[in-house]
Amino acid sequence: MSTAKVDLHRLARVANTMIVALTVGSFLAGLYISFWFHFLTVFFLLLTVINFFYRYVQTRHTILRNFGVIGQVRYMLESLGPELRQYLFSSDTEERPFTRVDRAEVYRKAKGIDAAVSFGSLLEYGPTEVKLRHSMYPSPQADLEPFRLTFGEERGIENCFTLTKPIIISAMSFGALGEPAIRALALGALQSGIAMNTGEGGWPKHHLEEGGDLIFQMGTAKFGVRDGEGMLDEARLRELASLPAIKMIEVKFSQGAKPGKGGLLPKEKITQEISDLRGVPMGKDVISPPYHAECRDHASTLAFIQRVQEVSGLPTGIKMCVGSLDEVGELFAEMARRDIFPDYIAIDGGEGGTGAAPKPYIDSFGMPLLPALAGVDQLLRDLGIRNRLKVLAAGKLIGAAKWVMAMCLGADAIYSARGFMFSLGCIQALHCGDNTCPVGIATHDKTLQHGLVVEEKAERVKNYVEGAVHDFEELLCSIGVTHAGALNRSHLYIPPQSILAGEAR
Ligand SMILES: Cc1cc2nc3c(=O)[nH]c(=O)nc-3n(C[C@H](O)[C@H](O)[C@H](O)COP(=O)(O)O)c2cc1C
Known part of the structure; x- marks a missing residue:
């Protein structure tokens, strides 16, 4: 079965070319359509300079040297990973070291809400459970x-x-x-x-x-x-x-x-x-x-x-x-x-x-x-x-x-x-x-x-x-x-x- 795959290299090539193209495009638009486009020119110019710095000047980060600003998105997602997993993706019994089920019980007690839970246990009832x-x-x-x-x-x-x-x-x-x-x-x-x-x-x-x-x-x-x-x-x-x-x-x-x-x-x-x-x-x-x-x-x-x-x-x-x-x-x-x-x-x-x-x-x-x-x-x-x-x-x-x-x-x-x-x-x-x-x-x-x-x-x-x-x-x-x-x-x-x-x- 084939799985969908993001071709980061290709994506980065397109993005890096686009940044240069958009810089030139907005500069021309500023000259011939409206002066306000120059604000965009400044923004894209800045991106171009940062991209140049990431790709050709700094030597510490391989991902940034290879992919430029697009590589930065990876770092951002990586740093947000724990929060995204905790809030969006982890199930109630998955988190470590304490599951949400465990923590919620303490939160409820601490707030004085000692409500019963419904329908059935969310915990394992497997062959090793004491x-x-x-x-x-x-x-x-x-x-x-x-x-x-x-x-x-x-x-x-x-x-x-x-x-x-x-x-x-x-x-x-x-x-x-x-x-x-x-x-x-x-x-x-x-x-x-x-x-x-x-x-x-x-x-x-x-x-x-x-x-x-x-x-x-x-x-x-x-x-x-x-x-x-x-x-x-x-x-x-x-x-x-x-x-x-x-x-x-x-x-x-x-x-x-x-x-x-x-x-x-x-x-x-x-x-x-x-x-x-x-x-x-x-x-x-x-x-x-x-x-x-x-x-x-x-x-x-x-x-x-x-x-x-x-x-x-x-x-x-x-x-x-x-x-x-x-x-x-x-x-x-x-x-x-x-x-x-x-x-x-x-x-x-x-x-x-x-x-x-x-x-x-x-x-x-x-x-x-x-x-x-x-x-x-x-x-x-x-x-x-x-x-x-x-x-x-x-x-x-x-x-x-x-x-x-x-x-x-x-x-x-x-x-x-x-x-x-x-x-x-x-x-x-x-x-x-x-x-x-x-x-x-x-x-x-x-x-x-x-x-x-x-x-x-x-x-x-x-x-x-x-x-x-x-x-x-x-x-x-x-x-x-x-x-x-x-x-x-x-x-x-x-x-x-x-x-x-x-x-x-
Ligand atoms: C933030 C933090 C600080 C701790 N500081 C100490 C400490 O100064 N001395 C010590 O013997 N244990 C320390 N511990 C370990 C706890 O006292 C305890 O033995 C261990 O976390 C197991 O209990 P728990 O699962 O209820 O957290 C610390 C634990 C935490 C989470």
Whole structure:
């Protein structure tokens, strides 16, 4: 079957000849018909000069050298491609990383429109789809026990921290996100009674302004609590941990979008304030080291965790993306041997998001969340230490059904980052790294931040939390349990072809 094909070469030859012909034609028309044609002459003359420049002077772009101004159309279409695909051509279930169906659900909840959908599911019902199992005898709503998860209780510390909702705003640094977005999230978290992770953005100045519960993240560069050599400054950590809003400390080892690599903040996004809060120079990409200098093996890692626990006096967790379950299993065994445990471990799936990361890392590293979570839970059980720490999970968990699935596989509570970005109005424009986020979330450009009104968006965050927690409670009832802690693998339908089918031991 023959397909219609655009002969660009021929098209360009015709266009380039036409431009010259039109220049001459309009010049003659200006001389013999009306003076006004000279305006056209100027326009076509300009095109001729640009065309000459593209074809014979510049040497960088092959397409422009070969095709002249017509080649420029290709560049224009290419740059508009993502928008054209998103608005005109992609189906509701096609977009990546999140489909329109997924995003629309968050938008609806954030706006407080919790309408039912009609006719049938738009999602796959294929041979690998994991589904929740309902019970023939759902639990009455009245029997549901309030959600409570207390960090630090295993060590019997004084400053335990209790979650009363299953969801936490996952780490997104001030730097990756701009000030209004951080403040809207922090205020929304306060209003909805959930905690927020600060991300590795240094001293959490803007988070603290809003007054909610915070988990301070210490990345490998230790922004906010680093000494002159980039090592932990204990006095600074002690000072930070003494602030009433700081409830827990999280030592970040890796994140799903770039495991094995440190954080990256492109120079375009480094303002004077960010440079001050992180203690880094302006005008240069900020690249954090891929590991904590204090942690070079399991023993030194555990010693460091214990040191942070002692200095801060707070529940202290770790965040990582799983590369090898064998390696993580060895770490757990070392924990059991030394009787040193973080208060939680947060598992970030390889599908996790980021403000900026090199493409090979985003695409090719990191176990996907659900098998990693199932594997970690099983390792902890095998060692008899599942009751020594909590497990958190992150990785595209943007609705209650996904939260429940993760909990069935071992999560005690859920981290979400991009779900909360959607609640702020993120349109998945994929411009988080170049400071041009069109909805003012992942940018420090004041003209783009203008559209993001903190109080308005905080309300959306609160609506999203309330709507999703409501769904979560309904799902627990339908499954036939009365509290999240009762969820387990048997509440999932896992078809034999699923990636999860082999994970149970
Ligand atoms: C804009 C952005 C910035 C992020 N910054 C951090 C960070 O500072 N520290 C970190 O551990 N993870 C960071 N993450 C990863 C998230 O915390 C989370 O682990 C990951 O995106 C998976 O959750 P999600 O699928 O709900 O987004 C960031 C993610 C995004 C989208």
